Amino acid sequence: MSQTTWKTVCYEQDLVTNSGVVVWLDGAQVALFYLPAAGHQTLYAIDNHDPESGANVIGRGLIGSIKGDLVVAAPIYKQHYRLHDGQCVETPHQRLRVWPVRLTAGVVEVAVTRADESDIEAWAKGSNVHGAISTVEMVGTD
Incomplete structure (x- = not known):
């Protein structure tokens, strides 16, 4: 039986309404989307890595x-990933990892x-990311 641990990644004031921010979670990049007026779940957490382009840009x-589902459009090739389950709309065999978030x-x-x-430790070793960094990178703001 697996044990779940809730890890603090940032604070509400670090979030950008209707946009993404990227946080480090034990060496992995997680994109957070804060949508308080969406009428659905308010906060979503999905992998920041775009499998199509190979870049860390989802945030x-x-x-x-699309068809009533909230999605994020990948910035490079424009695939749409559903926020609630990470499923790619255009390419059904592609899926981003979704993280429980509160x-x-x-x-x-x-x-x-x-x-x-x-999984995170294995990914971090394979991607030259060393150690856990607890910072927030603000993206999508000008």
């Missing part, structure tokens, strides 16, 4: 809706299981 994507008393937390921690 810079534009938010929209906003409680101004604190943004992402859920990690033991299996997730092993």
Whole structure:
């Protein structure tokens, strides 16, 4: 049985309404999308890595809706990924990882299981990312 740990990744004031920010989670990049007026879940957390282009750019994507589903458009080749499950609309075999996320008393937390921690460590070793960095990179703001 896996154990879930909630890890603080940033604070509500770090989020940008209707846009993405990217946070580090034990060496992995996670894109957070804050949509308080969407009428759905307010906060989404998905992988920042775009499998089509190979770039870490999902957090810079534009938010929209396709057939009632909230999506983010990848900035380079414009694939649309559903925020609730990471599924690519145009390429059904592609999917971004989705992370459980919550906003409680101004604190943004992402859920990690033991299996997730092993996956993150393996990814970090393979991508030349060393150590856990707890900073927020603001993207999509001018």
